[in-house]
Amino acid sequence: MTRTPCPVLQGVPATAEITDLTDFDEEEGHMRSHTRVFVGNLLFIAVCCSAAPFFLLVGYSAWSEYPGWGWPAMVFAFGLAGTVMIPVPAFVSTRQEFPRITRRDRVKGASDRYRWPDDTFVMWAPRSEQCSAQGQLVRADVMEASLARYHPDGESTFTTHYGDYTPDEFTPLIRLRLRVHDAEEFEVTGEWRVPSLCLSAITAGRLVVLVDGPADPGARRTVTPNWPRSALLAGTRTCRVIDLEGRTAEVTRRVGRQLQQMRISREAGGVVMSGDTIDLRRLHPDTAARYAALAVRDRAAPEEQAPVSEPGEEARRLADQLPGEKAAFGSVGRRWSRRGGVLVRGRFLEMRARTTFQDHGPVLDTVLRIQPADGTPPFDAARRLTVPMDYLTVLHRTKDVVLTVSPNGVSYDVDWARTSLLAGVTAAKVITPDGRELPLAERPDTVWVLMNLLASHGLSNPSPVLDLRSRRMRAAAGILMDACA
Template sequence: MRSYGRAVAGSLGCAVICCFPVPLALLVGWSALRAGEDWAWIALALGGAGALAIPVLVLRFVRNSFPRITRRDRLKDSSVSYGDDTFVLWAPRPTPGPAQARVVRANVLDASLVHYSPDGEGTFTTYGGDLTPDEFTPKIRMRLRVYDDEGPGAFETTGEWRVPSLCLSAVTAGRLAVLVDPDRPADRAGPRAEGRRVTPLWPGSALLAGTRTCRVIDLDGRLTEVTGHPERLLRHLRISREAGGIGLDGDTLDLRRLDPAVAARYASVADHARATPEGRAPVTEPGEEARWLVDSLPGAAAGFGTVSRRWSRRGGVLVRGRFLQMTATHTFQDHGPVLDTVIRIRPADGTPPFDAARRLTVPMDYLAVLHRTREVVLYAAANGGSFVVDWARTNLLAGTTAATVIAPDGEEIPVGARPDVIWSLMNILASQGLSNPTAVLDLRKRSLSGAAGSVMELVRRECARHRLATGPHGAEDPADGSGGAGRATV
């Protein structure tokens, strides 16, 4: 667990090395002053100005690189109200595509990372005007099954596309919104249509994947939840494109604010949905293992987390938060984009939750499972004055890596699909000041022997509860998307 003080000390050392002319100017100025030179004050003034700039640069760099949330980050704008289940994703604008192209659905049959290797060396890289530069946009090879209901029917196509990091979860979920160019017809004789032009609509794909929240306020003022209903959302995307590109980028579409003709089209979709209700789509389409990109993407290594004994002795605790909003910026790092985020933090002392706005570097492997969970783990100071995002614990809770407990007798117990169990295990370790930086909790280690009893009691209790909930066959399906993405269960 890296402390804020250590982050400041490390940044100070780097700043002094980078600003080596500052002490040199002071030394030269002091020597010239002792020699009675008239120009000594110039060197001293330059050195003094540089010395004053060093702490400013240090604090700014630490602010950018260390994910610490303080009272000054609390959201003060009360004009925006977020529900507990709201997630707003301000993704890059969609590709216009050919004017005659149709918006259809495509399922991702398999996907693999082709290329992602920016040469940023972990530093911040800022672009002017381009929100998705190729350098920081992974290229992914996908085999798609496209459902063109107005063309020759379903067909398969394979290609390589640049996927904005904010929309990676659509690939994992397996549902995309794509444009099909009717001027390049498919070959009816074969199941594949390699020559047909297919252009993914990435923000729309995030809608179909269930990553972004979508609600509709109809002309009568009724609010309807549309998240997780891809067929209705697909109709919305078609109307949006035909009407000239209505954003559909917030969390709520208010028909009362649209042109009456366009609002009537959306209202007809709502009437059709009420007449023939659409079941909620699964969190991911079948065959997720064939498009599991998480292991190939950069990010913090998932683990039960490290603990500072000083932090533990002083009463530090782990708390959970939830991302309410993510907005793309012009800045990137090698392991993830720098995003403007809003997080709802729930303090451990029972005080009301609060929202904080903070610019953070979000790992790409976490973004790839964003359709499943928006949970985030933070470690809090004992006085509750600051919270630090812990990406290792966050990634484990999100299921980017399957978690396993090894009992004292050597039995391996997978707990990857049980975020509630993982959260309890993290708290047991943190309360006792025990570190375990990996996703495997091996209770045979001497350092963990003190927690073995409480850990095994928890795991056995959850095993029994899980068997009662699922019966002798089958397993729980986290259909609400709130659980982790691990591929193993208690």
């Protein structure tokens, strides 16, 4: 584990214990279970810490010949403590590698914090780069985007940073061509470090940038994106405003009003968002009055919501250029399927940045709302997860996640392959028995039905292409075709 400077960010506590160590995930005949992962980690750590059992044996042998509390007892005690501690890092590493949710992950208490509408999403992202105090806050549209560089050297290990700086090796460098909507529109091209939590703002195509003051004719102007505000303007983060009379207004993707609110907030030195809500009753009277004036104008002439994604998304799509889990209809463990294992959908309510990373994505403190398969009311779970970067690029479109449920209904495992396909990171496609291709782009409900049918029939398809011409698919081809209609 390396330790280098990075922003210190608070996270949602995830205090859960390992329970129910039996789950199955077969892919091409290979059984991968929580127990298997734990045993593998235990053996690896036991080999790395083999000195502790050695000292235990040496101390025991010497103590039997030289009884008392001399050096043999000290060696024995040291070896015993080291041997007993071996399972602890095995449990910790298994919990990191295997994204399982159990009863102990459920959010305790009836906190109003989680009583939001289903479309709520709250994000705590790293601080943005500072800019001149004289800079003007304006909108910029992303015309083109491409990955310039992302080459971390941590491989698949977990790397934790400390300090006050963003780790460049885990922050992709993106080349952007922007059209800036200042007093006079102009275009600028450059490379910027983009926090992975805010990548969806690029795909959506709307950024908030700070532009330096009026420039001399022909002089180059400095453009600095503000990434957390960009995620808000893109609609990834939801936003509501409670006025002085206690009425709540939906402001998500109301671009003009949000920009005005951001300018007021900047002039006031910052406005606190509680979750996804700004409560004017808690602001300074002058700031609240300016916000209220915006609300009055909006009620008189309501602003339409901006599109989920601006036109030209294909020129700024980064999902194919960034690492992540390979999207697929998913593998099915035969034993899991026979015993009644099912798939369910969850939805992210909250993501909070941390200082730990893997090469394919950041480790985030998350809150998910899960709908159990038995029809009981949904529940919220707090879990620390490594979220793939390619999934983060489409977070403005969907926050859904696919989970596999153990046959006894006790534990839920995040299935990133199915999640990425459902989110549209990779376009799903069906090849019919007669060879026709049926694209399923922007048809998540159809993809979801197909995933469930494959799971119920015990059919694995570790690919985004479902080929019904294959022999193993023939028995279920008819019902799968009906689902595509």
